[in-house]
Amino acid sequence: MALDPDELAGVCDLFGGLTRDELARAVEELAFRRGDEFDADAHDAAVADAIAAFVLLELAPGSDADDAAADDDAPLVVPGPRAFPRTPDGGADLPHIFDVSRRDVPGDAVESAVRARLAAAVNDLDEDDAERASVLLDVTYDAAALTGGEFGDVRDAIERYV
Numbered sequence: 001m002a003l004d005p006d007e008l009a010g011v012c013d014l015f016g017g018l019t020r021d022e023l024a025r026a027v028e029e030l031a032f033r034r035g036d037e038f039d040a041d042a043h044d045a046a047v048a049d050a051i052a053a054f055v056l057l058e059l060a061p062g063s064d065a066d067d068a069a070a071d072d073d074a075p076l077v078v079p080g081p082r083a084f085p086r087t088p089d090g091g092a093d094l095p096h097i098f099d100v101s102r103r104d105v106p107g108d109a110v111e112s113a114v115r116a117r118l119a120a121a122v123n124d125l126d127e128d129d130a131e132r133a134s135v136l137l138d139v140t141y142d143a144a145a146l147t148g149g150e151f152g153d154v155r156d157a158i159e160r161y162v
Contacts, residue, residue, distance in 0.1 A: 001036035002043075003027055005050035007091070009083035014095055016103035017059065017076035020047060026098055033090050047077070054082040054139050059105065059113045078105055081114055081142035111147035118143070118154050125161045133161035 003011070011026050012018050018026065024043055031038040050056040057080035061073050079085045095102070121136055136158050140151040 001027070001031040001034060001038060002046060003030075003088055005046070005053060005055035006084045006086045007088040008047060008050050009055055009079040009085040010087040011091055011094065012056065012077050013079050013083075013085040014087065014091065014102075015098075015100050017078040017105045018100065019074040020044075020077055021074065022100055023047065023077055026094055026100075029094065029098060030088060030090050033093075051077075051080075054080045054114075054117070054142070056080050056083065057110065057113050057117065059109050076103065076105065078110060081139055081146045107147045107149075111143070111149040114139075114143040114147065115149075115151075115154065118151075118158075122154070122157050125158070127161065130162055133158050137162065 008023065008027075011023060011030075015022075015026075024040065024047075027043055028038040028040075030036075047056065051058060056077050058075040058077055060075055118136060118139065121132075125133055125136075137155060140155045140158065143149065144151050
């Protein structure tokens, strides 16, 4: 069973945030309930792709989430600025059957994580990356909508590549 990026974001959103291991266990539980197979490698690749596309975002350990991850050394995965979280079929039952408490993730922790990801992405740009720069500009607007933060400084750094 493969979930699309917005469904992965929807599963994370049900809990406020999950570690990668918790997300894998939640998706595995969904697969079991649906009578589908869970492919850990395909799941890991889907999560990595969703993170690369800014649909999911990893928050560094100790990033002020009120209810810390079960493993304090593991980052939390939360819906990112490009996500349109959608609860997958059967997903609404996960909070009742999956033993993970809801986490309240502060917007400033999400904003900091988005800024760090964007800064790294800008550092990787070169003069031939106009298309990627254009995507990153869109991410700044989505990030502003998600966090309420101002990303004009990041936009300025990206615009020279467009």
